Amino acid sequence: MNVATEPAIVVHQLSKIYEVPERDPGLLAAVRSLFRRRVRAIPAVSAVSFTIQPGEVVGFLGPNGAGKTTTLKMLTGLLHPTAGDVRVFGYIPSRREPAFLRRITLVMGNRNQLQWDLPALDSFELLRAIYRLPPAAFRATRDELIELLEVGHLVRKPVRNLSLGERMKMEIIGALLHRPQALFLDEPTLGLDVTMQRRIRAFVAEYNRRTGATVLLTSHYMADVEALCRRVIVIHHGQVLFDGPLHNLVDQFAAYRKLIVTLSESGSDLSRFGEVIDQDGLRYTLRIPKATAPAVTARILAEVPVADVTVEEPPIDDVIEQVFAVGASH
Numbered sequence: 621m622n623v624a625t626e627p628a629i630v631v632h633q634l635s636k637i638y639e640v641p642e643r644d645p646g647l648l649a650a651v652r653s654l655f656r657r658r659v660r661a662i663p664a665v666s667a668v669s670f671t672i673q674p675g676e677v678v679g680f681l682g683p684n685g686a687g688k689t690t691t692l693k694m695l696t697g698l699l700h701p702t703a704g705d706v707r708v709f710g711y712i713p714s715r716r717e718p719a720f721l722r723r724i725t726l727v728m729g730n731r732n733q734l735q736w737d738l739p740a741l742d743s744f745e746l747l748r749a750i751y752r753l754p755p756a757a758f759r760a761t762r763d764e765l766i767e768l769l770e771v772g773h774l775v776r777k778p779v780r781n782l783s784l785g786e787r788m789k790m791e792i793i794g795a796l797l798h799r800p801q802a803l804f805l806d807e808p809t810l811g812l813d814v815t816m817q818r819r820i821r822a823f824v825a826e827y828n829r830r831t832g833a834t835v836l837l838t839s840h841y842m843a844d845v846e847a848l849c850r851r852v853i854v855i856h857h858g859q860v861l862f863d864g865p866l867h868n869l870v871d872q873f874a875a876y877r878k879l880i881v882t883l884s885e886s887g888s889d890l891s892r893f894g895e896v897i898d899q900d901g902l903r904y905t906l907r908i909p910k911a912t913a914p915a916v917t918a919r920i921l922a923e924v925p926v927a928d929v930t931v932e933e934p935p936i937d938d939v940i941e942q943v944f945a946v947g948a949s950h
């Protein structure tokens with residue numbers, strides 16, 4: 621059997637154009653719009669293509685409005701594509717076949733699927749019935765997830781009384797009870813504090829390791845992406861700007877390097893070598909265009925008394941900003 625080598629997700633020339641009714645303000649315009657409807661076309665996703673292998677954890681990045689959520693909705697069958705093809709484990713998502721739905725899950729950081737007034741435990745039972753999970757397997761998965769996320773003491777409290785982070789953990793458990801093989805996570809750590817973000821992140825990594833699930837994740841927290849995703853797909857204005865290993869993104873788009881120079885004695889002006897972005901005693905941080913970093917480092921070593929010098933890549937957030945800036949100017 622060759623099933624294992626089949627890609628988990630194949631997206632080919634995928635497009636989505638939203639059609640939004642449009643009318644001028646005022647009563648007359650309202651009446652007129654009854655007779656002649658005007659619609660505005662909003663291209664949210666334009667000819668996007670990518671393939672994801674089983675077990676990959678891929679970061680899906682882009683600024684607000686780039687088309688990430690729209691793509692995830694098409695991948696999970698909540699939206700019909702305007703054009704192009706999507707296959708997830710060979711299924712066409714928009715058909716929403718039960719066998720497909722049992723293999724995927726969509727977690728949206730800003731939306732709840734659990735019943736607000738019930739304890740999470742009751743909602744989990746409901747999900748067991750919906751997915752027709754065998755009781756023993758359901759209990760084993762539920763308890764494993766509860767333990768992994770350390771929420772045993774909270775599952776009997778009404779969801780409305782939980783904190784945002786606790787609720788998010790319950791949402792994640794609810795989303796994974798049927799042991800999906802593809803996880804679509806849309807901002808799963810949105811609004812959570814750093815500790816909770818780290819927990820959720822560790823949990824996703826562990827779930828991927830234990831089950832070999834494929835994960836496509838959007839997040840505005842680059843720490844999530846750095847910790848989890850070796851590969852990233854960057855979209856902007858509905859188009860793919862980059863698809864590859866995260867470190868290639870840094871190589872390709874990091875426009876500058878940070879040079880950290882510690883002088884052995886005071887009295888030198890380092891601003892002639894580049895933009896000084898920080899100074900702490902004898903320790904200077906300079907921002908140098910990537911291309912000239914080696915030459916500038918050599919000049920500093922030759923011309924001023926140096927105790928130490930290191931070259932650093934800019935933080936990933938800055939790199940991503942740079943990618944978006946390049947995308948915006950296209």
Ligand SMILES: Nc1ncnc2c1ncn2[C@@H]1O[C@H](COP(=O)(O)OP(=O)(O)OP(=O)(O)O)[C@@H](O)[C@H]1O
Binds near residue numbers: 682683
């Ligand atoms: N239901 C809708 N009707 C009309 N336009 C929409 C609809 N949903 C999204 N859009 C538009 O489509 C574009 C892509 O939106 P989408 O939500 O996919 O972006 P996103 O990358 O997920 O953004 P964010 O990071 O802000 O969540 C945006 O211009 C948005 O305004």
